[in-house]
Amino acid sequence: MGVSATARTVEKGALVTRRIGYIAFASAMTLILALAVPAAGSSTKSLSGSVPPWATSKNYRSHTSASTNVGFRVYLGWRNASSAEALARAVSDPKSSSYGKYLTPAQFRQRFAPTQSSVNAVKQWLHSAGFTIGFTPSNNIYVAAEGTAAKVEKAFSTKLNNYRLNGMTLRAPATSLRVPSSLGSTITAVLGVDQVAQLVHYDHPDAPPAGAFVNAPPCSDFWNEKTATGMPEAYGQTSFPYVECGRTPSQLRGAYGIDGLGLDGSGQTVAVIDAYASPTILQDANEYSSRHGLPQFKAHQFSQVVAPGTFHHPEKGQKQDPQGWYGEETLDVESVHTMAPGANVVYVGAPNNFQDLDAALNHVVDRHLAQIVTNSYGWNTEFLPRGFITPFYNIMVQAVAEGIGVYFSSGDDGDETESNADGVRTVDWPASSPWVTAVGGTSLANGPNNSYLFETGWGTRRAILTDNAWVPTPPGTFLYASGGGTSRLFAQPAYQAGVVPDSLADYFGTGHKWRVVPDIAVDGDPNTGMLIGQTQTFPDGSVQYSEYRLGGTSLSSPLMAGIMALADQAAGHPHGFANPAIYALAGSGAYRDIVDPATTLAVVRVDYINTVDDSDGLRTSLRTMNETETLHTRPGYDDVTGVGSPDGGAFVNHV
Numbered sequence: 001m002g003v004s005a006t007a008r009t010v011e012k013g014a015l016v017t018r019r020i021g022y023i024a025f026a027s028a029m030t031l032i033l034a035l036a037v038p039a040a041g042s043s044t045k046s047l048s049g050s051v052p053p054w055a056t057s058k059n060y061r062s063h064t065s066a067s068t069n070v071g072f073r074v075y076l077g078w079r080n081a082s083s084a085e086a087l088a089r090a091v092s093d094p095k096s097s098s099y100g101k102y103l104t105p106a107q108f109r110q111r112f113a114p115t116q117s118s119v120n121a122v123k124q125w126l127h128s129a130g131f132t133i134g135f136t137p138s139n140n141i142y143v144a145a146e147g148t149a150a151k152v153e154k155a156f157s158t159k160l161n162n163y164r165l166n167g168m169t170l171r172a173p174a175t176s177l178r179v180p181s182s183l184g185s186t187i188t189a190v191l192g193v194d195q196v197a198q199l200v201h202y203d204h205p206d207a208p209p210a211g212a213f214v215n216a217p218p219c220s221d222f223w224n225e226k227t228a229t230g231m232p233e234a235y236g237q238t239s240f241p242y243v244e245c246g247r248t249p250s251q252l253r254g255a256y257g258i259d260g261l262g263l264d265g266s267g268q269t270v271a272v273i274d275a276y277a278s279p280t281i282l283q284d285a286n287e288y289s290s291r292h293g294l295p296q297f298k299a300h301q302f303s304q305v306v307a308p309g310t311f312h313h314p315e316k317g318q319k320q321d322p323q324g325w326y327g328e329e330t331l332d333v334e335s336v337h338t339m340a341p342g343a344n345v346v347y348v349g350a351p352n353n354f355q356d357l358d359a360a361l362n363h364v365v366d367r368h369l370a371q372i373v374t375n376s377y378g379w380n381t382e383f384l385p386r387g388f389i390t391p392f393y394n395i396m397v398q399a400v401a402e403g404i405g406v407y408f409s410s411g412d413d414g415d416e417t418e419s420n421a422d423g424v425r426t427v428d429w430p431a432s433s434p435w436v437t438a439v440g441g442t443s444l445a446n447g448p449n450n451s452y453l454f455e456t457g458w459g460t461r462r463a464i465l466t467d468n469a470w471v472p473t474p475p476g477t478f479l480y481a482s483g484g485g486t487s488r489l490f491a492q493p494a495y496q497a498g499v500v501p502d503s504l505a506d507y508f509g510t511g512h513k514w515r516v517v518p519d520i521a522v523d524g525d526p527n528t529g530m531l532i533g534q535t536q537t538f539p540d541g542s543v544q545y546s547e548y549r550l551g552g553t554s555l556s557s558p559l560m561a562g563i564m565a566l567a568d569q570a571a572g573h574p575h576g577f578a579n580p581a582i583y584a585l586a587g588s589g590a591y592r593d594i595v596d597p598a599t600t601l602a603v604v605r606v607d608y609i610n611t612v613d614d615s616d617g618l619r620t621s622l623r624t625m626n627e628t629e630t631l632h633t634r635p636g637y638d639d640v641t642g643v644g645s646p647d648g649g650a651f652v653n654h655v
Contacts, residue, residue, distance in 0.1 A: 044157060045184030046176040049386030052196045054165050055172035064160035064171050066150035071134075072192030073142040073359070074122055075391045076114040078398075084112045088400035088435065089494070092577035094584060100573060102403030105139070105368050112398070114140040118186045125180060129155035137359075139366040141394065142191075152193055160193070170195040188394075189387035191358070196388055212536035213548050216606045216618060219245035223445035223453050228604035232465070234474040234622060235600045243605040243623065246531025246549035247446065247523065249292045249338040252559065254450025256522070257648020258339065258566060265340025265565035268574075271370035272333055272558065273360050274377065277304050277349035278326040280535040281333060287545050288334050288533035294341045302333070304347045305369065330534040331550050332376055332558040338530070339562025340569075346370050358391055361406075365399045371574040373399070374407045374561035376554035380416055381426045382489050389429060389489070396435040403576035407561050408433075409553035410440040410518040411483025414459060414629040418478045425630060427485045427517045434493040437579055438517045439557040440641050441482035441524020442594055443601075443625050455594050456601060457640035458482040458525040459628035465620040474602065475624035482524055482553060484631045484639040487515040495580040499587075500637050519579055521594065521641035522559045526551030527603055527623050530559075539612060560646075567652045581655050582643060587636060590651040591644030594633050601625040 078084045090098035103111070119140045123133050126145045134144030149160045149171075157178040162169050172194035179187050220226045224241040231238050253259045278284070281304070286296040329347060336345055346369050350356035357377060364373055382389075399406050411428035413419040431438035441458035463476030470476065485507070492505050492513035505513035523529070529551025537543050568574050575581055585591065602624040610616040631639045646652070 043181050044178040045181050046178050047187065047190060047387055048176060049388075050173060050177040050190060050194075051175065052170075052172045052194050052385055053383070054170075055161065055163050055174060055194070059163040059165055061162045061164050061169060064149045064162055066148060066153075068149040068160075068171070069146060070149055070152050070160075070171075070193060071144070071146040072152070072190055073144045073391075074126065074187055075142045075189040075191065075394075076118060076122065076140060076186055077188040077390075078112040078394055079114065080112060081394075081397075084108075084397050084401060088397050088577070091403065092400055093495075093580045095580075100403070100576070102574075102576060103401050105366050105402060108398055108401055109139050109366075112401075114186065116140065119143060122183060122186065125183060126155075131155070137362055137366055139362070139398065141362060141366075142359075142391070156190070156193065172196070189390045191388065191391060194385070196385060212538045212546065212612050214546065214608060214612045215245060215548050216608045216614070218242050218606065219549075221245060222251070222448055231604065231622070232468060232470050234463070234470055234602060240602050240604045240622065243527045243603045244446070244549075246529060246547070247444070248531055249294055251446045251450045252338055252523065252530065255444055255446055255452040256339075256563065256646060257452070257650075258563065258652065259450075261566065261570075261649050261652060263566040263569050263652065265343030265562065265569055267342075268340065268372070268565040268568045269344040269346060269370040270336050270340065270372045270374060270558075270561050270565055271346045271348055271364045272329065272336065273348050273350075273357065273364065273373060273375050274329050274332060275350045275357065276326065276329070277347065278329045278534075281326075281329055281347065284330055284534050284545060285333050285337060288547070289337065289341070291533065291547075292531075294337060297337070297345070300344075302345050302347070304349065305363070327532075327534060327550065328376055328554060331530070331532050331554055332374060334532050335530060335555055335558035336374065336562045336565070339559055340565035343562070343565040344370075358395065361392070362395045365395055365402065365404060368402055368404065371403065371568060371576070372405045372407070372561050372564055374558045375430070376409045376552075376557050378408060378411060378428045378431055380411060380413060380419065380428055382429045382432050382487060383426060384429060392430050393433060393435070396430070396433055400435050400577040403574045405564060405574070405576055405578050406436045407439055407557045407564075408436045409483070409557040410438045412441075412480045412524075412552045412554075413483060414478075414481030415485045415631050416483075417629055425485055427487050428483045431483060431517050432487040432490060432515055434490050434515050435577065437519050437560070437577070437582070438483075438642070439553060439560045440484055440518030440521035441551070441553045441556045442521050442641055442645055443525035444523035444528045454597070455523075455592060455641075455645055456597050456626040457521075457594055457628045457631070457633035457638075459626055459631075459640070460525065460527065461624045461627040463622045463624075465622070470622050474622055475627055476622070478627065478629070479623075480526070480552070481628050481631070482518070482521065482556075482640050484517050484642075486639070487517065490515040492516075493579070495583040499583050499643070504637075504639055516637075516639055518639075518642040520560060520582055520591075520643055521645050522556045522563070524551055524553045524556040525625070527605060527625075530555050539610075563646055563652065567655050570653050575655065578655065585651070585655060586643045588650075588654075590647060590654055592647050593635060593644045594638070594641040595635055596633050597626060
């Protein structure tokens, strides 16, 4: 979003994400955590990177009304930030004598949190500028405030304008924000003055629309159970497997070899972070469990939490999609429960789908609500204002220091080259952070009796059956793929050294090695995705529980989080940030190495045009698999599936 914008259009029951635009990355090659830069001859300092790259004269529409109410957060940096990062590396490195010696939130605050005097100085300045002061979390990482656009312009010495981007009108400063010189070393970023956060997306491309979504028959219970015959020729054949109806819990657990291990995640806690909160999530999850042989949530095993201070938000978001996020929450919660039915699940929902996701993550970390956190959202690029990246980066350092493993979906648009107007290859943020485990997606094939047949890298192109021909000629139009690639911001972390090929680490030929995404992969292809159960509203006005297939790396991340809950249970302690342990097993039997299939694989999928029944007709398409753009599956580590997919007890008991 580079900042590229995300547009969603419902297409035959599929929510397809598209991105446009990008920013030149030369100035973003190195992440600068201290963003305040002196301005010569001035009593203020500029916050470098506080102007979004789309805030240009070309996109200008109008000056923001002086009376517009603006809610924002002023972020403060960690004290001794380099020491905090060194500690985070040590406690997560199995080779370190400090491995597993995590800090409590109180200990982290004592050593690294901004001082109360720093917070008070920021509050005093904001108050003197006429702002209403809001919430500050216990780790003092930000001060929330709100006021009119006129006050923002005066306090930060800038002008606020409205810019048009991908069908939305977004506010942004015309020039870098400025803060008093006395606070220049204290303030690292300001979030909310611009509206870049509205470009967040959730990572499942086949989400249902606000109304009901129903899978159309025919579909298979397992790979190639039903075959579409007499189809137009493609790849030298006229018969193809029908897409599967949706992975059940027994199929997923069987495929990944976790049944029979005697583990259910008991005693472990997984947090799910999304926006909003489905009002029927607990009854839906319990109904789903009862239908598919899982134990229902026990009393106090599931909870929904909203971070303090986030409900009071002065602005109406322009891209609110609560019902779409209900499907996201349902997928995440039921996926974790599928793999670790004994684990506690804490759902933390931000009150909007843009500005408060970082506050929700901070709430989980600073309260240590869980040992594992799964996040199925992100931005389709790293090309974001550095001031926007810094707060997330700092929160994740605290998470690692406290022994919390943070998992992020790697994204659903492959290398992004077909998803933005300029064809620029980029990884997604925050999946590219060196402090998170980026989970990619595979296409998983089950055999009868829940057996594992194979996996490919997830990438799909589509051709539609039109007048007895596939249009366009197969493989057809790019739809979606597991996110991956090489970062332009973060240097290669030590855990990737010697595992990630140099051809990937220095993909852009800079002479330096960079972070590569993803780290590991699990089923994510919507055509081999998971069957989930959710209360939906049907065209006749009825509201009822129903089930449908859903995928994306939004599925991959919570499935992996559930598997890690089993690994924590087996180890008797949290793995915390697991990447060093994950890469230490690279090339071993702990993983299934995902490589290109011997022949081209494709499946036939039938969809209701109106998403619920055949009254408006059907659409038949050929979905060609393993179409991963410039990313490629290959022996060993690759930029589609990372080190591979976890292989049952060999992974769970040894990671």
